[in-house]
Amino acid sequence: MKRMKRRQFVGGLAAAAGVTACARQDTGAPAGAAVTNQTFEWSVVTSWPPKFPGLGIAVDNLAEYIDRASAGRLKIKVYAGGELVPPFEVFDAVSRGTVEMGHGASYYHKGKVDAAQFFTSIPFGMTQLEMNGWIYYGGGLELWRELYEPFDLVPFMCGNTGVQMGGWFNKEINSVADLEGLKMRIPGLGGEVLRRAGGTPVTLPGSEIFTSLQTGAIDATEWVGPYNDVSFGLHQAAKYYYYPGWQEPGPALECIVNREAWDSLPADLKAIVEIACQAITTDMAAEYVNGNSNALRQLLDDPEVEVRAFPPDVIDYLKSITEEIIAELVAADPAAAKIHASYRAYLDKSADNQRISEQAFLQTRS
Ligand code: CA
Numbered sequence: 001m002k003r004m005k006r007r008q009f010v011g012g013l014a015a016a017a018g019v020t021a022c023a024r025q026d027t028g029a030p031a032g033a034a035v036t037n038q039t040f041e042w043s044v045v046t047s048w049p050p051k052f053p054g055l056g057i058a059v060d061n062l063a064e065y066i067d068r069a070s071a072g073r074l075k076i077k078v079y080a081g082g083e084l085v086p087p088f089e090v091f092d093a094v095s096r097g098t099v100e101m102g103h104g105a106s107y108y109h110k111g112k113v114d115a116a117q118f119f120t121s122i123p124f125g126m127t128q129l130e131m132n133g134w135i136y137y138g139g140g141l142e143l144w145r146e147l148y149e150p151f152d153l154v155p156f157m158c159g160n161t162g163v164q165m166g167g168w169f170n171k172e173i174n175s176v177a178d179l180e181g182l183k184m185r186i187p188g189l190g191g192e193v194l195r196r197a198g199g200t201p202v203t204l205p206g207s208e209i210f211t212s213l214q215t216g217a218i219d220a221t222e223w224v225g226p227y228n229d230v231s232f233g234l235h236q237a238a239k240y241y242y243y244p245g246w247q248e249p250g251p252a253l254e255c256i257v258n259r260e261a262w263d264s265l266p267a268d269l270k271a272i273v274e275i276a277c278q279a280i281t282t283d284m285a286a287e288y289v290n291g292n293s294n295a296l297r298q299l300l301d302d303p304e305v306e307v308r309a310f311p312p313d314v315i316d317y318l319k320s321i322t323e324e325i326i327a328e329l330v331a332a333d334p335a336a337a338k339i340h341a342s343y344r345a346y347l348d349k350s351a352d353n354q355r356i357s358e359q360a361f362l363q364t365r366s
Helices: 002-016 020-027 055-069 087-096 114-119 128-137 140-151 188-196 206-214 226-231 259-264 267-300 312-332 334-356 358-365
Strands: 040-046 074-079 101-104 153-160 167-169 183-185 200-202 240-243 252-258 306-309
Touching: 040 055, 040 087, 055 074, 055 101, 055 153, 055 252, 055 267, 074 267, 087 101, 087 153, 087 252, 114 140, 114 312, 114 334, 128 140, 128 153, 128 252, 128 334, 140 153, 140 334, 153 259, 153 267, 183 206, 188 200, 188 312, 226 267, 252 259, 252 267, 267 306, 312 334, 334 358
Parallel strands: 040 074, 040 101, 183 200, 240 306
Antiparallel strands: 101 252, 153 252, 167 240
């Protein structure tokens, strides 16, 4: 009975990812059965600094889970950003088949696959819980797979940092006028919003943020949240720490697998990869809740740091620009239009539910 249930569960995950049919075709065996002793040695390239808390450690954990669950039949060597390929070239390296697997964030592909940004996070968009609902149950994963198909990539959601922080600023933001001329590291659509507000968005990999902020090459940066920001020492390079992270309310990370490499795996190893990615998503949420709570306490106790909310009129302004920019993205790109229609419908439905559940409850605790 127990065995039956587990098989149904594995089959269900594979079906959710749209892979059951091809997995069964490949092997002629039911998903979940070990069908071969063939071993595989893969490499995974990432956009993260080595052993970086949360984002980087997640990839080490992913490789370890897959190794253990497959009894060593699928071994994956982890390369941090820049070790094998630069942090922002993960997509191309896996697409070309230079390596079998990559881990990063889909909004780094802006300019190449603009519609991919919906699968990380868009400003004022879905939270982590809502992303999970959309990706696994609301048709999001199927749209993601379809979008990456021409690049010979199979994407999996693999982690989420939860709602981020607005970022570290060496200038006070008291009104929308203070955004004028602001040079800030902020990727994705958030960066486009800042540009239209009169600022200069810069895209830098995590490893270059501290020095850029400390030397004044940038006035501000967003990165992740207290846990990761403290590990980069950003609190030693800027004074004002603004919230909330309007630009990234629930950014999902991605694991991408080269199509040919994916097709070469037997059904049980495919299931192990899928389930390991889901485990990382759960794991990372727990690590960030814990790490952010500890690091925020440290920052609140630090006399050199001021934790501040963005003024409401600044948030309203950024929200109105976001709506314009998304409308333009959708008008210019049919893929973005299709994905946005699904994303927006899901968010509207979910927002009603969140309003009377998480949001209402959290207000009772404040
Ligand atoms: Ca960020």
